[in-house]
Amino acid sequence: MSRALNFILAARRSEIQGLQQLESTCELVTRVSQLVHTLQRERGYSNVHLGSADDQCQQALDALTAQSKQAEMALMESLQQPDLEQTCAAEKVRLFNHIAAVIHGLEGLAGLRSAVRRRAVSAEASTLAFSRPIAALLAVVFEAADTASDPQVTRCLVALFNMMQGKELSGQERAAGVAGFIQGWFSPAMQEKLRFLAESQQRCFDTFLDFAPTDAVLAWRALQAEPWQGEIEQLRQVALRSSEQQRIPSSLHEPWFELTTTRIDAYKSIEDALTSALRSQCQYSIAEATAELDNHKALHQRLVDLENHAAGTGTRLFNIQATELDAAPAEVMGQQVNRSILDLVHEQNQRLLALHDELAVVRTSLDERKWVERAKGLLMQRHGVNEPEAYRLLQQAAMSKGERLLDIARTLVNTEKNRKRA
Amino acid sequence: MSRALNFILAARRSEIQGLQQLESTCELVTRVSQLVHTLQRERGYSNVHLGSADDQCQQALDALTAQSKQAEMALMESLQQPDLEQTCAAEKVRLFNHIAAVIHGLEGLAGLRSAVRRRAVSAEASTLAFSRPIAALLAVVFEAADTASDPQVTRCLVALFNMMQGKELSGQERAAGVAGFIQGWFSPAMQEKLRFLAESQQRCFDTFLDFAPTDAVLAWRALQAEPWQGEIEQLRQVALRSSEQQRIPSSLHEPWFELTTTRIDAYKSIEDALTSALRSQCQYSIAEATAELDNHKALHQRLVDLENHAAGTGTRLFNIQATELDAAPAEVMGQQVNRSILDLVHEQNQRLLALHDELAVVRTSLDERKWVERAKGLLMQRHGVNEPEAYRLLQQAAMSKGERLLDIARTLVNTEKNRKRA
Numbered sequence: 001m002s003r004a005l006n007f008i009l010a011a012r013r014s015e016i017q018g019l020q021q022l023e024s025t026c027e028l029v030t031r032v033s034q035l036v037h038t039l040q041r042e043r044g045y046s047n048v049h050l051g052s053a054d055d056q057c058q059q060a061l062d063a064l065t066a067q068s069k070q071a072e073m074a075l076m077e078s079l080q081q082p083d084l085e086q087t088c089a090a091e092k093v094r095l096f097n098h099i100a101a102v103i104h105g106l107e108g109l110a111g112l113r114s115a116v117r118r119r120a121v122s123a124e125a126s127t128l129a130f131s132r133p134i135a136a137l138l139a140v141v142f143e144a145a146d147t148a149s150d151p152q153v154t155r156c157l158v159a160l161f162n163m164m165q166g167k168e169l170s171g172q173e174r175a176a177g178v179a180g181f182i183q184g185w186f187s188p189a190m191q192e193k194l195r196f197l198a199e200s201q202q203r204c205f206d207t208f209l210d211f212a213p214t215d216a217v218l219a220w221r222a223l224q225a226e227p228w229q230g231e232i233e234q235l236r237q238v239a240l241r242s243s244e245q246q247r248i249p250s251s252l253h254e255p256w257f258e259l260t261t262t263r264i265d266a267y268k269s270i271e272d273a274l275t276s277a278l279r280s281q282c283q284y285s286i287a288e289a290t291a292e293l294d295n296h297k298a299l300h301q302r303l304v305d306l307e308n309h310a311a312g313t314g315t316r317l318f319n320i321q322a323t324e325l326d327a328a329p330a331e332v333m334g335q336q337v338n339r340s341i342l343d344l345v346h347e348q349n350q351r352l353l354a355l356h357d358e359l360a361v362v363r364t365s366l367d368e369r370k371w372v373e374r375a376k377g378l379l380m381q382r383h384g385v386n387e388p389e390a391y392r393l394l395q396q397a398a399m400s401k402g403e404r405l406l407d408i409a410r411t412l413v414n415t416e417k418n419r420k421r422a
Numbered sequence: 423m424s425r426a427l428n429f430i431l432a433a434r435r436s437e438i439q440g441l442q443q444l445e446s447t448c449e450l451v452t453r454v455s456q457l458v459h460t461l462q463r464e465r466g467y468s469n470v471h472l473g474s475a476d477d478q479c480q481q482a483l484d485a486l487t488a489q490s491k492q493a494e495m496a497l498m499e500s501l502q503q504p505d506l507e508q509t510c511a512a513e514k515v516r517l518f519n520h521i522a523a524v525i526h527g528l529e530g531l532a533g534l535r536s537a538v539r540r541r542a543v544s545a546e547a548s549t550l551a552f553s554r555p556i557a558a559l560l561a562v563v564f565e566a567a568d569t570a571s572d573p574q575v576t577r578c579l580v581a582l583f584n585m586m587q588g589k590e591l592s593g594q595e596r597a598a599g600v601a602g603f604i605q606g607w608f609s610p611a612m613q614e615k616l617r618f619l620a621e622s623q624q625r626c627f628d629t630f631l632d633f634a635p636t637d638a639v640l641a642w643r644a645l646q647a648e649p650w651q652g653e654i655e656q657l658r659q660v661a662l663r664s665s666e667q668q669r670i671p672s673s674l675h676e677p678w679f680e681l682t683t684t685r686i687d688a689y690k691s692i693e694d695a696l697t698s699a700l701r702s703q704c705q706y707s708i709a710e711a712t713a714e715l716d717n718h719k720a721l722h723q724r725l726v727d728l729e730n731h732a733a734g735t736g737t738r739l740f741n742i743q744a745t746e747l748d749a750a751p752a753e754v755m756g757q758q759v760n761r762s763i764l765d766l767v768h769e770q771n772q773r774l775l776a777l778h779d780e781l782a783v784v785r786t787s788l789d790e791r792k793w794v795e796r797a798k799g800l801l802m803q804r805h806g807v808n809e810p811e812a813y814r815l816l817q818q819a820a821m822s823k824g825e826r827l828l829d830i831a832r833t834l835v836n837t838e839k840n841r842k843r844a
Contacts, residue, residue, distance in 0.1 A: 021511060089439045
């Protein structure tokens with residue numbers, strides 16, 4: 001009987017071990033958030049430097065570069081944590097592959113940084129080069145959310161991923177705005193891009209609100225009252241009304257950059273609230289599982305005592321079939337223990353099932369993202385359209401067929417796969 | 423650059439590690455198949471002993487008990503393999519919980535075995551007691567199939583699980599038949615059970631055929647020509663035509679037992695073909711991944727050589743942005759290497775994506791099973807019906823609504839969950 005309990009205890013210990021690994025992953029994700037933020041700032045100031053005639057902001061840029069390098073080192077360190085070493089092999093395969101993409105992008109930045117300082121590169125090319133490792137870093141967070149084994153932690157990670165993604169889109173909006181304002185007008189394509197970026201951010205923040213813990217939601221709501229929200233919206237309207245004929249003052253790029261930078265920094269404070277919630281949630285789940293393990297251990301001790309007692313008195317214990325089937329006189333203690341073991345196995349099974357269901361629900365939002373991204377990529381490749389256009393095509397198909405975006409995207413990807421195979 | 427490649431190599435190594443863990447799981451599953459088989463034989467002969475007046479078959483029964491204990495020890499041994507120790511924490515939680523249920527059931531057998539020998543237990547109670555650990559063992563195989571990371575291995579495991587499940591249903595059919603033949607007639611409920619067991623076996627074997635490797639399929643087809651197939655079918659028809667008024671010779675339980683035992687042993691030979699295919703498939707996948715790793719290592723060496731050469735000649739290498747953005751004179755070698763790294767990351771990502779998709783397809787059959795089992799349990803609990811009746815209810819709902827069984831079952835379970843929550 002105590003042999004069965006040993007395995008129940010082992011299951012609990014494995015659960016705690018899994019949570020500890022998850023805690024390490026969350027630490028890694030926290031450092032990813034930090035590195036993404038410094039890279040976004042460096043990207044923004046690189047464009048400011050490229051757009052200005054003097055070297056006024058080069059010192060600030062150098063400081064940001066130093067911060068990026070520091071954040072990169074911190075990230076690399078946390079990849080060598082022992083808990084992360086024990087991570088599931090399948091998870092590590094994907095994680096390491098994304099990290100390879102991150103490093104490849106980061107290594108390319110050395111040459112870029114010197115080119116930026118010499119103004120030997122365009123703002124678009126610079127933005128693109130910075131955006132590559134950022135996209136790979138976001139993929140790391142997505143991966144962490146998609147493989148976390150605790151529903152509450154998964155909720156936090158999904159919220160964090162969406163906040164980071166929204167913030168990255170917000171950074172792209174800043175860059176697109178700066179380019180248009182400096183030019184003095186926005187082409188229809190640029191305006192469409194601005195609209196697409198605003199809508200995409202909204203979708204991210206809606207999902208963030210669905211999954212974020214209360215504190216982060218409250219912090220988010222407080223941001224909505226900030227004056228820069230309205231000011232950014234006003235500038236956006238100015239941009240959307242401009243045209244080659246109706247030009248706007250190019251000096252507007254400065255307030256736009258200031259305001260959208262304030263916004264990005266504010267989003268970072270939400271990210272910080274989320275990473276701190278993530279840490280608490282991991283610790284809470286570990287404490288809870290450890291308390292359960294202690295309960296089980298106490299039961300284990302009681303079992304051993306009972307077994308010793310039974311050996312002393314010659315009572316046959318721990319034999320469910322013998323008692324049930326022989327209908328022998330009640331062996332009360334033995335039956336109680338038996339009931340406890342069965343209850344424990346059953347309860348553990350039910351809990352794992354409920355956990356699995358909960359995780360499946362939270363992961364649905366990630367699933368939708370996966371399929372929509374793949375479908376967009378496919379449309380962009382096949383019809384030579386850009387991202388906003390690809391998204392519109394999917395949206396229109398969903399509307400006209402009255403189906404969910406997820407289903408439209410999935411059907412498209414699967415049809416294409418079958419077509420390729422045929 | 424070689425830092426990025428280090429992570430690509432690490433990803434490959436993790437993949438190989440994952441396959442080695444899978445190989446251990448497959449070894450475990452092979453031993454589970456062995457233990458299930460000896461328990462099924464012991465269960466069958468226990469019923470023969472309980473049904474006979476003399477102790478003629480007790481020696482055979484003792485031999486089977488010894489085999490069961492040996493198979494149990496072999497299973498426990500393989501739980502301590504180092505590779506299995508490194509298994510993903512989440513997988514271990516479920517595995518250990520199922521093993522706890524197995525052990526709990528097995529420990530109950532000690533008392534049962536002595537009760538059987540004293541004929542102090544009914545055949546039904548004995549069958550039930552043996553069936554508990556068998557069900558838990560089958561859950562271990564299901565779990566292995568549901569968490570395997572290699573699509574080909576998963577296909578083998580799904581085929582094996584269905585063969586084992588079909589064989590277990592076949593064992594239940596044997597017991598149900600023996601009980602009816604000894605009684606001299608089959609009640610309508612017993613006949614319905616026979617029909618349900620035959621249909622359920624057919625479903626299992628259909629799924630087996632969908633996923634089994636060619637050798638196992640051919641071995642299966644060869645079995646269809648065996649004379650016992652027709653003879654079992656004839657006896658089944660006799661059973662289904664009998665009634666309290668139209669009795670049949672009770673001596674028919676002997677050929678029925680012999681024939682269905684031959685059938686079970688034949689199914690075991692298919693299981694053996696599957697476990698051996700499983701082993702080969704694991705080894706093949708490991709060899710393939712190792713060869714890929716060697717390719718990458720060769721590339722790594724080439725990179726190091728290039729870097730050294732570059733350092734010697736002062737060429738700036740490995741700097742994709744610098745070359746692309748500065749539009750500097752072609753640094754041919756560096757660009758080639760860069761292309762290789764990008765290709766590798768991209769190729770690895772595409773491969774992981776394809777793997778994920780393939781796994782999702784193979785796991786669909788497991789998913790259906792999960793939901794249908796849960797829905798059946800719910801109906802049995804809520805309406806006090808037995809398993810065949812619960813299955814018929816689901817089947818009828820699917821037919822009348824024109825939906826898949828999976829969708830009917832999932833909706834039912836989710837509705838119940840929401841009802842409970844409300």
